[in-house]
Amino acid sequence: MSEHDKAWPKELRVSPDRKSLTISFTDGRSHTIEAELLRVRSPSAEVQGHSPAQRVTVGGKSEVTITKVHPVGNYAVRLAFDDSHDTGIFTWSFLSELGEAKDERWAEYIAELADKGMSRIF
Template sequence: MASERWPTELRLSKDKRSLHVAFEDGAAFDLQAEYLRVSSPSAEVQGHSPAERKTVPGKREVTIIGVEPVGNYAVKLVFDDLHDTGIYGWDYLYRLGAEQGEKWQAYLDELAAKGLSRDRGR
């Protein structure tokens, strides 16, 4: 399946805490490593149905240690907590960027509702 969005740039920040993604339609997003990690499209995070989706706490300090191409349709991100099973398609990265404010707030609300923290070991 061809992606509707096509990236023109993928750049990992020097501190490995964010990924800059630009698209041919002019949209560009700086996506924090923590946000990408807790939004991983992997079955480990998303489950196999919406009811199985997990809220992932303790990732405030996570970094991206690898960005690996998957064909011409996605990248696999490798995080320093060794999570590496999410395949981030171009459309998914675009949605994460375009809806970042709402998605991030929903994540923070889920953490609060479940008594979880962005910090490890709290």
């Protein structure tokens, strides 16, 4: 079991402008993750596909916002976005890992967009 698997949230807070989610863990760690990164790295099959080769690069989401946070048991939340995407189940472990590697994931995303001639802007 990794450190991320042991992470337990004590607070989830959507920013007033709905463009980020802050998750605080009982071990003292806290991460603020932009709605855009959450949307484009959603763990849904729509984004991730059914294998790494099927993962979709999603552009045009620089203005996306979080509209709802739905609890899923005691292990995750389902986030709904204003572009109607609402199928990703974000486990505590996934959110912990994404928060820890946020800068790296942003860089990967920007590089993917550039490689495919895509933009963050709709």
